[in-house]
Amino acid sequence: xxLLTVEGLGKSYTADKQILKNINFEIKAGExxxxxxxxxxxxxTMLRCINRMVEFNEGNILFNQQDVGSLNKKGLRKLRxxxxxxxxxYNLVPRLTVIENVLHGRFGxxxxxxxxxxxxTEEEKERAFYLLEKLGIHEHAYKRCDQLSGGQQQRVGICRxxxxxxxxxxxxxxxxxxxxxxxKIIMDHLKSISTxxxxxxxxxxxxxxxxxxxxxxxxxxxxxxxxxxxxxYELTQEKINHIYGTKTKDLIIA
Ligand SMILES: Nc1ncnc2c1ncn2[C@@H]1O[C@H](COP(=O)(O)OP(=O)(O)OP(=O)(O)O)[C@@H](O)[C@H]1O
Numbered sequence: 588x589x590l591l592t593v594e595g596l597g598k599s600y601t602a603d604k605q606i607l608k609n610i611n612f613e614i615k616a617g618e619x620x621x622x623x624x625x626x627x628x629x630x631x632t633m634l635r636c637i638n639r640m641v642e643f644n645e646g647n648i649l650f651n652q653q654d655v656g657s658l659n660k661k662g663l664r665k666l667r668x669x670x671x672x673x674x675x676x677y678n679l680v681p682r683l684t685v686i687e688n689v690l691h692g693r694f695g696x697x698x699x700x701x702x703x704x705x706x707x708t709e710e711e712k713e714r715a716f717y718l719l720e721k722l723g724i725h726e727h728a729y730k731r732c733d734q735l736s737g738g739q740q741q742r743v744g745i746c747r748x749x750x751x752x753x754x755x756x757x758x759x760x761x762x763x764x765x766x767x768x769x770x771k772i773i774m775d776h777l778k779s780i781s782t783x784x785x786x787x788x789x790x791x792x793x794x795x796x797x798x799x800x801x802x803x804x805x806x807x808x809x810x811x812x813x814x815x816x817x818x819x820y821e822l823t824q825e826k827i828n829h830i831y832g833t834k835t836k837d838l839i840i841a
Contacts, residue, residue, distance in 0.1 A: 590616040590651060590754060590787050591637065597645030598632055598811075606632050608811045610646070616754070619781040619788045621798035624808035625831050630791040633808065634757050637789070638670045639663060651754060668695035671748030673777075675760040677740045681733035685724065685743050688732050689715040692750035711750070718746040722776055738769025745776055749786075756780060758790040762797070770794075774801050795827055 596610035606629045614620055622630050635641035637648060639655060648655040650666060658666055671692070679688045690707050697706070707715075719725040722742040727735055732743060741761060748756050758777060762770035778801050781788045792798045798805050799819040807815030807822075807830035815826050 588616055589613045589649075590618075591789075592649040593637075593646070594649075595646035596633070596636060596643055596648065598629070598636060598641065598643045606811050607636070607643070610811075610813055612806060612813060612816055614755075614787060614789060616787055617781060617785045618803050619778060619790070619801060620804045620806060621790045621792045621802040622806045622808060623792055623795055623798050623830060625833075628808040629811045630808055631759055634759050634789065634791055637755075637757060638667055638672065640672075664695055668751055669754045671751045671753035671756040673741070673744050673748050673756060673758040673761045675763045677732075677737075677744045679732045679740055679743055679747075682731060684729050685719065685732055685735070686712070686715055686728045688743050689719065689746045689750055692747040695751060715746065715750055718749050719743075722746055736769070737765050738772055741765065741769070741773050742776065745773070745780070749780065749784075753786060755787045755789065758788065760791050760793060763793060770797070777801070795822075798822075 591614040593610055593612050596607055597605065598607040599605045610633060622633065624630055632641055636643040637650070637655070639658070643656065651669065653666065655666060680691070690711060693707060693711050716725060716728065719728055722745060724735075724739050724742050724746075727739060732740060735743065756777075761777065762773050765773060774797060777788055777790065780786045790802075799822060802819055804818055805815065805822055806813055807826065809830050809832055815822065815830055
């Protein structure tokens with residue numbers, strides 16, 4: 588069943604340049620899908636239209652049968668509890684502890700007052716520990732986030748997304764700031780989120796081979812248009828060249 592349907596999506600930030608043009612795709616529940624394409628193709632913009640961090644100008648986005656474009660402030664807040672987000676630069680609060688950052692993921696379920704006072708239930712705290720343990724960083728629970736390595740901080744970011752109990756996790760270049768070892772750890776965790784927890788993952792990536800290794804399906808974006816939508820097996824060198832508009836040997840990172 589389709590969890591996400593994007594129909595005729597268009598976005599421009601300025602009148603003179605269309606960034607996304609007639610984007611159409613569907614994502615099924617539980618799928619792991621990567622979006623690849625050259626710098627400036629519109630990958631981040633597309634991802635951010637889905638939870639309306641970026642407002643789109645044309646088309647429709649249906650999430651879980653719900654028309655995302657027509658949601659009011661309250662509806663949008665509810666939608667965002669169902670859609671977790673993982674960022675390239677983690678977007679943690681550096682001076683707060685790991686556990687506090689994870690619990691921030693529950694913010695969408697709280698009144699502003701409860702959130703500001705940091706009122707979390709025992710169940711929420713236990714869940715936060717469980718997730719930290721699952722991602723192998725529970726021994727750092729009471730450290731300030733800025734004392735952790737990039738890879739560890741990204742794992743905190745993933746825990747914060749997961750504690751929301753999302754149906755979908757959007758990952759915007761989650762390994763772009765990490766070394767190969769940390770990248771593998773993060774990608775393995777993201778993959779297990781989809782295979783073990785059944786959570787759908789939509790991941791922007793710069794590394795074609797990483798996308799091929801982990802994805803059920805890959806979407807290729809070039810200059811704001813989808814030019815490929817298929818499996819890793821179907822993504823031939825010719826198709827990669829088409830997505831990047833060039834010979835890509837230099838672009839492929841092991
Ligand atoms: N807030 C903004 N205002 C104006 N233009 C923007 C804004 N955000 C992005 N753009 C432009 O939209 C285009 C697509 O950017 P976007 O970040 O979505 O691409 P991308 O494929 O994710 O690139 P990268 O891989 O380098 O992150 C670029 O030309 C960029 O300059």
